[in-house]
Amino acid sequence: MEILAFGVQSDEKPLIEKAFAGHHDVHCLDVFLNKDTAPIAAGHEIISTSVNCELDHHVLQSLATGGVGMVAQRSTGFNNVDLPVAERLGMTVARVSYYSPYAVAEFAWTLAMAVNRRIVRASIRTRDFDFRLDGLMGRDLRGRTAGVLGTGKIGEAFARIAHGFGMNLLGWDVAENPACVELGMTYVPRERLLAESDLISLHVPLMPETQHLIDAVALRAMKDDAILVNSSRGGLIDTRALVAELREGRFTGVGLDVYEAEAGLFFLDKSLEAVDDDTLARLVTFPNVLVTSHQAYYTVDAVSQIVDATVHNVLDYEAGRRSENVLVPRS
Incomplete structure (x- = not known):
């Protein structure tokens, strides 16, 4: 399975690819998820997003139509995600509840x-x-x-x-x-x-x-x-x-x-x-x-922890497990 990751910074890309190695292929995009880029996700069951991606009801509906079943957010914050809509669409949403x-x-x-x-x-x-x-x-x-x-x-x-x-x-x-x-x-x-x-x-x-x-x-x-x-x-x-x-x-x-x-x-x-x-x-x-441009979290230590947690969230989703990181469980 290929994971599609939106909003990936150049320093972040090798950490993501290394963390997913042996589990899944991952395709990293530097563009952010929004209503214009959502169609790119068609055919991917799992996508990963950053805090500045837009996941309102329009985007989530587009993702669901394209077959997306899980959103793995690479941040602690999730105010950019319309959780009630995700739940109505039967879409799992997970975040990273802790990093450095x-x-x-x-x-x-x-x-x-x-x-x-x-x-x-x-x-x-x-x-x-x-x-x-x-x-x-x-x-x-x-x-x-x-x-x-x-x-x-x-x-x-x-x-x-x-x-x-x-x-x-x-x-x-x-x-x-x-x-x-x-x-x-x-x-x-x-x-x-x-x-x-x-x-x-x-x-x-x-x-x-x-x-x-x-x-x-x-x-x-x-x-x-x-x-x-x-x-x-x-x-x-x-x-x-x-x-x-x-x-x-x-x-x-x-x-x-x-x-x-x-x-x-x-x-x-x-x-x-x-x-x-x-x-x-x-x-x-x-x-x-x-x-400054939302870089407080941007250390190799914190980003590595975020990426590792994201991988575990994906593996938990596939295995039907639920952790404290799950905001909307698998229906």
């Missing part, structure tokens, strides 16, 4: 440190042999307060690094993480966390309850010199509201690895095209904002 939390947590800290110490601006200057320090002043993080919204595995890893910096820890989640409490984290209401934190990092999943968790009201509650980092899902932040606050000169820095309208942009080369997203175009012009 350190990959994302370490990258979140990379963003935080980069905007705090003005690393991008400094690098651009030195390439032009401009070695002035004007405008590059950052601040010590020791003794300041880190607010962690979402204290699961990734949030815990982020908090451990903050603890290593000697920061005070505030947390917000539906349930306390004992490991974070041991680090000295105090769980507080979201409003207090936003008001008292010098650095705020988002590590909650995107769902209807967390859509625009950081809205205009939340942004105004933050300190004017706060650092905001999002390496989770773009929809957690109301980007237009963020732009409005940035135009007022607020925030020491904002580090974003995700963007709420990233589908059709991120993972693609748009350098020779006119991008018609005015909000994103404005966002990247602020000198205190750093936007």
Whole structure:
């Protein structure tokens, strides 16, 4: 059987091919699954998708018509998949419920440190042999307060690094993480966390309850010199509201690895095209904002774990087994 994998990055391809070797042939495509590319999957029982593939009811219907019986998502997030439609069509959907939390947590800290110490601006200057320090002043993080919204595995890893910096820890989640409490984290209401934190990092999943968790009201509650980092899902932040606050000169820095309208942009080369997203175009012009292209998870360790889990999901589907990764079971 040949597995068809959509949205495969060049660095990811050899890892996928190696993992499936001895099990199935795999055909890797760099195009993302959407209504236009869905017909490519005809004749394949199993396909694999990335987080920026579109699996709405139109795409899923096209896949089902073409004979697809399983979607193996290569990510933890699955907000791009219309699960009720998949279930109605009798299509199995599985995801990767776990991979290295350190990959994302370490990258979140990379963003935080980069905007705090003005690393991008400094690098651009030195390439032009401009070695002035004007405008590059950052601040010590020791003794300041880190607010962690979402204290699961990734949030815990982020908090451990903050603890290593000697920061005070505030947390917000539906349930306390004992490991974070041991680090000295105090769980507080979201409003207090936003008001008292010098650095705020988002590590909650995107769902209807967390859509625009950081809205205009939340942004105004933050300190004017706060650092905001999002390496989770773009929809957690109301980007237009963020732009409005940035135009007022607020925030020491904002580090974003995700963007709420990233589908059709991120993972693609748009350098020779006119991008018609005015909000994103404005966002990247602020000198205190750093936007990266959803790469927090992108380490050889994390991607290898994601690929291995995807292979196991496929083998479980064929054997009729069900694991914690299954979102919609085989009918």
